[in-house]
Amino acid sequence: MAINEKNILNRLYFVAGCMFIFSLLVVYKLIDIQFVQGNQYKELAEKRTIKNIVIPANRGNVYSADGSLLATSVPKYDIRIDAITPSNKNFEKYLKPLCEALSKFHGKSSAYYQQNIRKARANKNRYYLLARNLGYSDYLKFRNFPLLKLGAFSGGLIVEQTTKREYPMGGIAQRTIGYERIDEDGNVTRPGIDGAFGVKYLRGVNGIRLKQKIGKGQWKPIQDFNQVEPQDGYDVYTTIDVNIQDIAHHALLEQLEYFSADHGCVVVMETKTGEIKAISNLGRTSKGTYYERLNYAVGESHEPGSTFKLMAMVAALEDKVIDTSDVIDTGKGVLSFYGRKVRDSKNGGYGKISAARAFEVSSNTGLVKLINNSYKNNPTKFVDRLYKMGLNNKLDLPIIGEGVPFIPHPSDKKEWDGLDLPWMAFGYGVSLTPLQILTFYNAIANDGEMVKPRFLRDVKEFSKVIVHFEKEVINPSVCSLETAKKVQQMMKNVIEKKHGTAHNIYSPNFSMAGKTGTCQTEYWIESKRYISSFVGYFPADNPKYSCIVVIHKPDYKKGYYGSTVAAPVFKKIAQKIYTDTPVIDTVENLDEKSAIVEQSYEAYYKTAQKYKTIMPNVEGMPAMDAITLLENMGMKVKLIGSGKVIKQSVAKGIKIRKNQIVVLELS
Numbered sequence: 001m002a003i004n005e006k007n008i009l010n011r012l013y014f015v016a017g018c019m020f021i022f023s024l025l026v027v028y029k030l031i032d033i034q035f036v037q038g039n040q041y042k043e044l045a046e047k048r049t050i051k052n053i054v055i056p057a058n059r060g061n062v063y064s065a066d067g068s069l070l071a072t073s074v075p076k077y078d079i080r081i082d083a084i085t086p087s088n089k090n091f092e093k094y095l096k097p098l099c100e101a102l103s104k105f106h107g108k109s110s111a112y113y114q115q116n117i118r119k120a121r122a123n124k125n126r127y128y129l130l131a132r133n134l135g136y137s138d139y140l141k142f143r144n145f146p147l148l149k150l151g152a153f154s155g156g157l158i159v160e161q162t163t164k165r166e167y168p169m170g171g172i173a174q175r176t177i178g179y180e181r182i183d184e185d186g187n188v189t190r191p192g193i194d195g196a197f198g199v200k201y202l203r204g205v206n207g208i209r210l211k212q213k214i215g216k217g218q219w220k221p222i223q224d225f226n227q228v229e230p231q232d233g234y235d236v237y238t239t240i241d242v243n244i245q246d247i248a249h250h251a252l253l254e255q256l257e258y259f260s261a262d263h264g265c266v267v268v269m270e271t272k273t274g275e276i277k278a279i280s281n282l283g284r285t286s287k288g289t290y291y292e293r294l295n296y297a298v299g300e301s302h303e304p305g306s307t308f309k310l311m312a313m314v315a316a317l318e319d320k321v322i323d324t325s326d327v328i329d330t331g332k333g334v335l336s337f338y339g340r341k342v343r344d345s346k347n348g349g350y351g352k353i354s355a356a357r358a359f360e361v362s363s364n365t366g367l368v369k370l371i372n373n374s375y376k377n378n379p380t381k382f383v384d385r386l387y388k389m390g391l392n393n394k395l396d397l398p399i400i401g402e403g404v405p406f407i408p409h410p411s412d413k414k415e416w417d418g419l420d421l422p423w424m425a426f427g428y429g430v431s432l433t434p435l436q437i438l439t440f441y442n443a444i445a446n447d448g449e450m451v452k453p454r455f456l457r458d459v460k461e462f463s464k465v466i467v468h469f470e471k472e473v474i475n476p477s478v479c480s481l482e483t484a485k486k487v488q489q490m491m492k493n494v495i496e497k498k499h500g501t502a503h504n505i506y507s508p509n510f511s512m513a514g515k516t517g518t519c520q521t522e523y524w525i526e527s528k529r530y531i532s533s534f535v536g537y538f539p540a541d542n543p544k545y546s547c548i549v550v551i552h553k554p555d556y557k558k559g560y561y562g563s564t565v566a567a568p569v570f571k572k573i574a575q576k577i578y579t580d581t582p583v584i585d586t587v588e589n590l591d592e593k594s595a596i597v598e599q600s601y602e603a604y605y606k607t608a609q610k611y612k613t614i615m616p617n618v619e620g621m622p623a624m625d626a627i628t629l630l631e632n633m634g635m636k637v638k639l640i641g642s643g644k645v646i647k648q649s650v651a652k653g654i655k656i657r658k659n660q661i662v663v664l665e666l667s
Helices: 002-036 038-049 088-106 110-122 136-143 148-155 192-196 198-202 242-259 305-318 355-360 364-375 379-388 420-425 434-445 481-496 567-580 587-611 623-632
Strands: 050-055 069-081 128-134 157-166 207-215 218-221 235-238 263-270 276-284 327-329 334-337 340-343 352-354 456-461 464-468 473-475 513-520 530-538 545-552 636-640 645-648 661-666
Touching: 069 136, 069 148, 088 110, 088 128, 088 136, 088 148, 110 128, 128 136, 136 148, 136 157, 148 157, 242 263, 242 276, 242 545, 242 567, 263 434, 263 567, 305 355, 305 364, 305 379, 305 420, 305 434, 305 481, 305 513, 305 530, 327 355, 327 364, 334 364, 340 364, 352 355, 355 364, 355 481, 364 379, 364 420, 379 420, 434 481, 434 513, 434 530, 434 545, 481 513, 481 530, 513 567, 530 567, 545 567, 623 636, 623 661
Parallel strands: 636 661
Antiparallel strands: 050 207, 069 128, 069 157, 207 218, 235 456, 263 276, 263 545, 327 352, 334 340, 456 464, 513 530, 530 545, 645 661
16 A cells, blocks of 8 residues: 555656656746747748838939930829728718718719728728829829828828839830830840840839738738838930931831831931931731831841942952952843852843942842952952951840841851852841941941940939940941042942932932842742842931831832832931931031021011010920920910920911910920
């Protein structure tokens, strides 16, 4: 009996000891959780219920050269209400006035909103949507609605801000200016200027806002302000001229539609600086309409055809293996190489003509004979000259997706064969993008100095210039001045001489120089597919702008030669630029033009002094300048569109009255 009692006591002692040890462990763990790992567990708990939400910064604006808005970030707001946060007193006091304000804004009845908000409160809905995607002015209205104006804590106001990228010019130059592209994973990329300069200048610094989880995957802002305010990105000012851009876009579109072409592009570049004044890329849809589908001018490398004859001619003149006066026999306009034929567009050929004339009439056999006879024993010399001129190098543009140029070299046994040299002479077997071709032509117009195409002028923070972009020279001399002058004259003759391939676009009112190009493409599919092009500059003797037009796969039955399809677009652009923004050929003409402008201004000034209220001519002025002038005269201005003034409702010279309304149509 005593032994049993002792065993029981031992067991009790053992159990008590275990319980004591267990108690010590519990106390230890509590102390560890509270004081040692407390912060860690607290952070884990808060992460599940509270977290920092990134507030994207507004991207900077993109402007044209004259300050017209091309791309901007517009803030958008979603307004919600935490239906259980307001006190009963405030809820009952302000619900009806709030619903009346919502009814006036949205158009639905006040009773509809009263019923739904009461239901949200009964269901403990802390995230009830009142309005989505509001602009800034409407957002301010909502903040002053009854109940909501009490703020986040007393009124239950929840504001969620996002930004949307908008492009005031619509589809014009969209591929160059930029746009938002969202892939399958939700990642956003921005091709064009908006993307190229986004990280460095436009993107800004994101902010942070603290939010609390309120169930069902919903997060509510804890406070009515951001913990870290986002910093907007810088604004970038491009080289794009909206007037020239509009001209180029519509001239290209009209021609694409007429010829039912697959796609095409136009680029206008300022000769001396390399500034891109206009760039349009239009592709055809299945419905026959056109839009900015791809950036063909920058990204599409293709065989240039006869526009490459300039490069071949410059190389041969620089190497002094030919001269412009050399006579070449084009025979009957047909040559054979390894069973392949080179043909002239003129049946029967051109007979014996000079090297310069072969260029002007774009004789394939003439150029092929000149280049093949001069370099057949040393093709490396020819290709090395092309390389020295930089034709094998990319332009290293900031815009992503530049096409890679291809010019085969005799040292590459896999790429080079006996056809390469003669075929290169008239633009086959090589590949360049339209912008790369234009850059070389621009160098010739610039007496040999090759400048890099440039899309930006300035980066600004408000009116403060952060970065200014200057002209960048790629090659100070792609050729001698002597060679440049010779080919400049040949390109003038292409247009001005009776039998030049682009004599159809000759105008006695302004001078142009350039070269046509017609190249077969996708000939393995069918024989009637062509690339039609024209590239040149104007005025011919004092170049201000260079321009390239490339149109792919026009309707063969309507026409396919570069002179017929592409050259008229070049002329239309040049003519409109001359008309809208006169380009002066000589210093004497510039002085004469200045004198005319001064005389016109003096005449207007005298009239204005006499009558005090005479309507001026504001056509061609930027909208903001026109508004300032007219409002200072006491008029009320209404605008249609954006850009420069193209039409005014009150004619110049008409006497005006105070508070008279004038409507300005903008480009």
